[in-house]
Amino acid sequence: MDPMLVVIAVLAVLALAGGLWLVSGRRRGRVPPEVSPHKPLDREEALPTARPEEAGAGTESPGEAPEAGERAGGAVATLERPESIPGRMQRLRARLAGSGGFGKAILSVLSRGDLSESDWEEIEDTLLTSDLGVEVTMELMDGLRTQAKVLGTSDPEAIRGVLRSGLLELVDPTMDRSLNLARPAAAESADLPAGAEPAAAILMVGVNGTGKTTTCGKLARVLVAQDRTVVMGAADTFRAAAAEQLSTWGRRVGVEVVRSEREGADPASVAFDAVRKAADQNADVVLIDTAGRLQNKAGLMDELGKIKRVMGKIAPVGEILLVLDATTGQNGMRQAQVFSEAVGVTGIVLTKLDGTAKGGIVVTVQRELGVPVKLVGLGEGADDLAPFDPEGFVDALLA
Numbered sequence: 001m002d003p004m005l006v007v008i009a010v011l012a013v014l015a016l017a018g019g020l021w022l023v024s025g026r027r028r029g030r031v032p033p034e035v036s037p038h039k040p041l042d043r044e045e046a047l048p049t050a051r052p053e054e055a056g057a058g059t060e061s062p063g064e065a066p067e068a069g070e071r072a073g074g075a076v077a078t079l080e081r082p083e084s085i086p087g088r089m090q091r092l093r094a095r096l097a098g099s100g101g102f103g104k105a106i107l108s109v110l111s112r113g114d115l116s117e118s119d120w121e122e123i124e125d126t127l128l129t130s131d132l133g134v135e136v137t138m139e140l141m142d143g144l145r146t147q148a149k150v151l152g153t154s155d156p157e158a159i160r161g162v163l164r165s166g167l168l169e170l171v172d173p174t175m176d177r178s179l180n181l182a183r184p185a186a187a188e189s190a191d192l193p194a195g196a197e198p199a200a201a202i203l204m205v206g207v208n209g210t211g212k213t214t215t216c217g218k219l220a221r222v223l224v225a226q227d228r229t230v231v232m233g234a235a236d237t238f239r240a241a242a243a244e245q246l247s248t249w250g251r252r253v254g255v256e257v258v259r260s261e262r263e264g265a266d267p268a269s270v271a272f273d274a275v276r277k278a279a280d281q282n283a284d285v286v287l288i289d290t291a292g293r294l295q296n297k298a299g300l301m302d303e304l305g306k307i308k309r310v311m312g313k314i315a316p317v318g319e320i321l322l323v324l325d326a327t328t329g330q331n332g333m334r335q336a337q338v339f340s341e342a343v344g345v346t347g348i349v350l351t352k353l354d355g356t357a358k359g360g361i362v363v364t365v366q367r368e369l370g371v372p373v374k375l376v377g378l379g380e381g382a383d384d385l386a387p388f389d390p391e392g393f394v395d396a397l398l399a
């Protein structure tokens with residue numbers, strides 16, 4: 001055979017083999033698992049710290065938000081995937097540290113080494129401006145000075161360690177911060193059809209503008225990612241825009257929203273309808289958003305009391321979350337007292353923590369109300385809600 005023909009034949013065979021390898025390689029690599037945009041979340045990552053009795057709930061594949069959306073009955077076009085809880089906590093730290101928390105100022109005094117009386121006073125002043133309150137600041141200062149004497153040192157690292165444990169004790173890591181997501185037994189008056197069971201009810205209260213509606217939406221998003229079915233009730237009938245805002249969140253996270261088309265409708269009746277619908281649908285959780293404004297305080301408190309009572313006709317309300325704006329400081333504390341007396345708050349959501357360096361409000365509000373901060377708001381984004389983690393919080397303050 002002509003040697004030229006042999007060379008051409010060999011080249012043709014090689015080209016054919018190379019082409020086949022390329023095509024099959026592309027096919028193999030079409031959805032490399034490590035870069036899949038649909039990598040499922042770990043169930044634990046998406047949880048807003050469930051109660052111990054809730055911990056074993058549900059075993060099927062987690063994080064399938066689109067399915068959850070379809071199941072919730074919403075005409076959902078696209079559902080986004082929530083950021084994981086560790087990711088949220090990481091951002092909390094970064095934001096608190098970035099907003100110039102009081103830790104930075106104190107650590108700069110500590111770094112001077114041997115502390116003079118004026119250094120101690122500077123530390124005290126810094127603590128006082130952080131919304132810890134006079135009483136708590138004095139306690140903390142006494143502890144710091146005593147420990148410095150006992151240790152016979154003003155070594156910055158040692159004092160920082162004492163400050164850290166003092167703050168941690170104040171924030172109180174022993175408090176139960178889990179949300180009560182246990183489904184209650186039906187009230188005698190409930191009159192539910194066979195097979196229907198009440199959902200765990202969460203009532204969101206607080207003055208206007210603190211972030212109740214936004215928190216309802218963010219929380220619903222986390223619960224849906226946990227494969228829980230959720231119904232929301234727009235019992236803020238004071239302004240139509242509030243119900244619309246909640247409905248937008250509902251569409252976004254694939255959750256049905258019960259609302260009244262009539263502005264000024266009875267909020268208790270909307271709350272009842274939502275709780276009833278959740279029971280009829282056998283939903284896991286019902287979230288009720290309320291208005292934060294009325295002409296007078298007594299009127300608002302009567303209204304909230306009535307909402308709670310009427311919801312109780314189906315089943316007791318398991319969780320009443322007071323939404324507080326962290327940037328309002330001591331002013332927020334007075335509001336908190338009023339709400340607490342009116343409806344018996346079970347947990348606090350501290351919003352807008354991204355906008356303040358005054359983390360001390362966490363300590364003050366827990367002390368005054370005797371209930372834990374359970375969730376924190378870190379911004380306006382859909383994933384800007386995180387379970388409150390005392391250690392992470394104190395470390396962020398002292399970063």
Ligand SMILES: Nc1nc2c(ncn2[C@@H]2O[C@H](COP(=O)(O)OP(=O)(O)OP(=O)(O)O)[C@@H](O)[C@H]2O)c(=O)[nH]1
Nearest residue numbers: 208209210211212213214292351352377378379380
């Ligand atoms: N920076 C920041 N903004 C937040 C946070 N939570 C809520 N907001 C913003 O605060 C504003 C008020 O939030 P809403 O959810 O409408 O407050 P609301 O309590 O429902 O208000 P009313 O419906 O008037 O009672 C909105 O612009 C939110 O985006 C947060 O954690 N950080």
